[in-house]
Amino acid sequence: MAGSDRYWNPIVETMPLEQLREVQLRKFRAIVSWAYEHSRLHRALYDEAGFRPDRLKVWSDAALVPKVDKAHMRGIQRKDPFPYGDALCVPLDRVTEFRQTSGTTGQAVYQGDTWQDWEWWAECWSYLLYAQGYRATDRVFLPFGYNIFVAFWAAHYAAEKMGMEVVPGGVLDTEARILKLQELRPTAMMATPTYVLGMAEKAKTMGIDPADDLQVRRITCAGEPGASIPSTKQRMEEAWGAKVYDHCGATEIGAWGFECEEQSGGIHVNEALFLAQVEDLETGELVEEPGRRGRLIITALDRIGMPCVRFDSKDVVEWAEEPCACGRTFRLFKGGVVGRADDITKVKGVLLAPSAIEEVVRSFPAFQEFEVEVTKKGDLDQITLRLELPAGYDGDQDELLSQLKHQLRLNTNLGYRVEVLEEGTLPRYALKAKRFKDLRKVGG
Amino acid sequence: MMGTEITRADFPYAELLTELDRSVQAIKEAAFALKRAAGGMQAVERNADRILASTRMLEINVSDLTGRPRTMASWTDDDGML
Numbered sequence A: 001m002a003g004s005d006r007y008w009n010p011i012v013e014t015m016p017l018e019q020l021r022e023v024q025l026r027k028f029r030a031i032v033s034w035a036y037e038h039s040r041l042h043r044a045l046y047d048e049a050g051f052r053p054d055r056l057k058v059w060s061d062a063a064l065v066p067k068v069d070k071a072h073m074r075g076i077q078r079k080d081p082f083p084y085g086d087a088l089c090v091p092l093d094r095v096t097e098f099r100q101t102s103g104t105t106g107q108a109v110y111q112g113d114t115w116q117d118w119e120w121w122a123e124c125w126s127y128l129l130y131a132q133g134y135r136a137t138d139r140v141f142l143p144f145g146y147n148i149f150v151a152f153w154a155a156h157y158a159a160e161k162m163g164m165e166v167v168p169g170g171v172l173d174t175e176a177r178i179l180k181l182q183e184l185r186p187t188a189m190m191a192t193p194t195y196v197l198g199m200a201e202k203a204k205t206m207g208i209d210p211a212d213d214l215q216v217r218r219i220t221c222a223g224e225p226g227a228s229i230p231s232t233k234q235r236m237e238e239a240w241g242a243k244v245y246d247h248c249g250a251t252e253i254g255a256w257g258f259e260c261e262e263q264s265g266g267i268h269v270n271e272a273l274f275l276a277q278v279e280d281l282e283t284g285e286l287v288e289e290p291g292r293r294g295r296l297i298i299t300a301l302d303r304i305g306m307p308c309v310r311f312d313s314k315d316v317v318e319w320a321e322e323p324c325a326c327g328r329t330f331r332l333f334k335g336g337v338v339g340r341a342d343d344i345t346k347v348k349g350v351l352l353a354p355s356a357i358e359e360v361v362r363s364f365p366a367f368q369e370f371e372v373e374v375t376k377k378g379d380l381d382q383i384t385l386r387l388e389l390p391a392g393y394d395g396d397q398d399e400l401l402s403q404l405k406h407q408l409r410l411n412t413n414l415g416y417r418v419e420v421l422e423e424g425t426l427p428r429y430a431l432k433a434k435r436f437k438d439l440r441k442v443g444g
Numbered sequence B: 001m002m003g004t005e006i007t008r009a010d011f012p013y014a015e016l017l018t019e020l021d022r023s024v025q026a027i028k029e030a031a032f033a034l035k036r037a038a039g040g041m042q043a044v045e046r047n048a049d050r051i052l053a054s055t056r057m058l059e060i061n062v063s064d065l066t067g068r069p070r071t072m073a074s075w076t077d078d079d080g081m082l
Helices: A017-038 A040-049 A059-064 A070-076 A115-131 A153-161 A174-184 A193-205 A230-240 A354-362 A397-412 B014-037 B042-061
Strands: A095-100 A110-114 A139-142 A165-168 A188-191 A218-221 A243-250 A254-258 A266-269 A274-280 A294-300 A311-317 A332-334 A345-347 A350-352 A370-377 A380-389 A417-422 A436-438
Touching: A017 A040, A017 A059, A017 A274, A017 A294, A040 A070, A059 A274, A095 A115, A110 A115, A115 A153, A115 A254, A115 B042, A139 A153, A139 A174, A153 A165, A174 A193, A188 A193, A193 A218, A193 A230, A218 A230, A230 A243, A230 A354, A243 A266, A254 A274, A254 A294, A350 A354, A354 A370, A354 A380, A354 A397, A380 A397, A397 A417, B014 B042
Parallel strands: A139 A165, A139 A188, A188 A218, A218 A243, A370 A436, A380 A417
Antiparallel strands: A095 A110, A243 A254, A254 A266, A266 A332, A274 A294, A294 A311, A345 A350, A370 A380
């Protein structure tokens, strides 16, 4: 079939928009009805709002469905059916997978999936890996200790489904993983951006240049926004001599978005499996036009164990103006997830997204790791940026810092106190990096 | 428009999807028949359930695009029709 070399499912990925919307609306009605009939959480929410699934007649009715957020999920768990509580839609003996969120923003949320849901997770990842050029001929290395979090589990299952050879790289330290890469010559790898950079740094101390001495030519990132931040992506691509791709997902949602081989500066929403709605950050009004940021409200159209219906992801996104050159009709979010509604904070009265700082810092090749701390001195906010500079840096440090501060001022409209640290001082993260610390809220 | 079958005039792959869907439904029927005939034998029932979960992925990729009624839970044919 035409397109089979480019698309996991050429029919739905290039489906004319009008037909795709019809399919989505039909599936949306089905999952909303399923949630209403089988989840006590959703039924209570919908009843309280006076909403019934049979009110879903036309596309615009989708906005009538009450939203769910993490607070709802936290409120029901640790109750029967234990430990998932009222959102579980299937008999407990149909749950085959337990995962939980990382708890970065509060108490961790438990997620139970049926085997069907687990097949679906692998399906989500198959769409994205195929779009990023992964094929059955790849040997893929996963330098990550799989655990209670969903990270990379579904990637592993998808890679197997697609016929790849999967090398699980858990319970090895970074040095052992690099040696394994050298020994087995994997062609692809998946990790967090921080770890991808950390591995390259470590490899160099071992006398191994990943770009020249290893065969990894394709890397998919998860867990942090780095692969959609141009300067971080460039740094990873140069270090590894590989194409680096981003993907978006969450435990409660699924792997909902992916960057394709075109690397057009955006993330495709997998509209075969998800319905994405964007709401204005202030007014909640539906945003359909490009160039206006909003929060992503998302529905997993086929997940049944614990449904994700109109879930407030708190991801900040913006529709792209142009369709992607890859030929998919799945729409794009420009720049991927550009922030988190709960991460964007006011400093000195200016809205600040931590990813904007990363974009600037990573554009200066001299800097290694960094962290940002916001404190309050009297009534005034203060931002301290701590940066690692290699001991042997032979450039003009004052000039470098002056350029950095200038660029930060241009990109974020804020002034920074900058501290330079020795290389290796700051922590290296394997999962989600915590580089942005707002100490104002804890009395710092 | 909702719930209507996609026809060849609407969509160039309509005929192919219909043909693929027929095969998907045949797999599903065979797996359910296997489960019913197993008489509780776990080695058959559990493997049939896995086939049905995979078959649901075929439905997502094929059958759901044709507009046919959907089954939500793959392991049963009597609780998920909407």
